[in-house]
Every structure is written in C-alpha cells, then in structure tokens.
Amino acid sequence: DIVMTQSPESLAVSPGERATITCKSSQSILYSSNNNNYLAWYQQKPGQPPKLLIYWASTRKSGVPDRFSGSGSGTDFTLTISSLQAEDVAVYFCQQYYSTPRTFGQGTKVEIK
C-alpha cells in the first residue's frame, strides 16, 4: 500500500498570509505513460463531506478559488493557500489514486491566527 504522509498536523496562519501543506507518498505516483501525478487535495469543513480542490496534483477543480494551488511531482507535493481567508478554516487531506487501495494523508487542520 502507498502511505501518504502530511505535514504539519495543524497550522495557524494570519488572515491574508500564506499557508503551505506538504504531502509525501511512500512511492512515486507519477504515471509515466501520461505524465500525470495521481494526487488530489480535499478540503473538509465540520459536519460536511470532503470537497475536491485539486486533482492531477496541480489542476484546480472548476469553481475553486485561485488562491488554492497544488504543485509537486513523483513523491513530494504541496498545497498552497496564497492568502488565507476565514472561510478556508478546515482540514485538508491529500490522496493518491494511483493504485488500490486508495490512501489518504492523515489531514492538516488549518486555523486562523
């Protein structure tokens, strides 16, 4: 199984400042035949199901604000919130969909400082 490791577990950021979350996979999730990284980022607010933000490691889902961006390749990935807003307070998860079983990072709780 591919193990996904996120860091930090939590972070507090002032409004308007940058928030950065990292995710590392235990093996490469880059599929060489199409050059896609099978990595997604999700946002989960209390009492709600997770919401897809980013797929293919860096493709923003339609309707997701452009302050959210994803980067990385192979085994190392980053989710960046360029200017944190109050509504971004949530838990963020990374996930690999390269192989079965699908696996998630443990989550990063983002709060306002």
Add this chain to the structure above:
Amino acid sequence: EVQLVESGGGLVQPGGSLKLSCAASGFTFSDSAMHWVRQASGKGLEWVGRIRTKPNSYATAYAASVRGRFTISRDDSKNTAYLQMNSLKTEDTAVYYCISPGEGGAFDLWGQGTMVTVSS
C-alpha cells in the same frame, strides 16, 4: 441536480449486519465506478472499497480491514450502489460516504454520509 444520497445507517450490535444504500441522480450512474470511504469521529479518511462498471465486469476491491466482511454491489437499473456490512466490529463505527470519481479517478462527487454505530 447531480448528487449522491446515502441511507441505511444506524445502531447495530457487534457481530451484526447492516446494508447501506447510495442513490445517484443527475449523471449516468452506469458509467461510473463507485467507492465507499469512512471516517470515524474526529479521525481521518479510510477507503473501504469500490465497484467498477459493467464493461469492467463489476470488479470489486476492498481495504484489508473489511475484506471478507463487507460486500459492495450495484443496481444500475435503480442508479444505486450498496455496501453490505457483516460481522460488524466496534471499530467499524464511522460516517460512511459513497463517492463517484471524476476525471482520472479523483473523488469528485461525495454523498453527505450516513452514520453507522456499532455498540452493545
């Protein structure tokens, strides 16, 4: 409206059984693989399993923690996926979500979830 609606959750004793349903609408259900993911209170996300489409032989796969106890099925005529849970354990207590993947397989469409509590 494109949506997934889970039902069937509830309280069950250890060793008991429960069958969850996931009703789909607003998209071509028969063209979509369906996954189940669970989340214990205050915890992370755990993939439970998936069922593929008819052209892919309705192939199923399961997490090691539920293999042999849980069975995923689907009825394309009813636009519904199912999760049959047998020999339930206290550690199966969680909110269960059904999911329809989007492009390439990321989990694009989630249901609201249904709570399963295994307790005596």
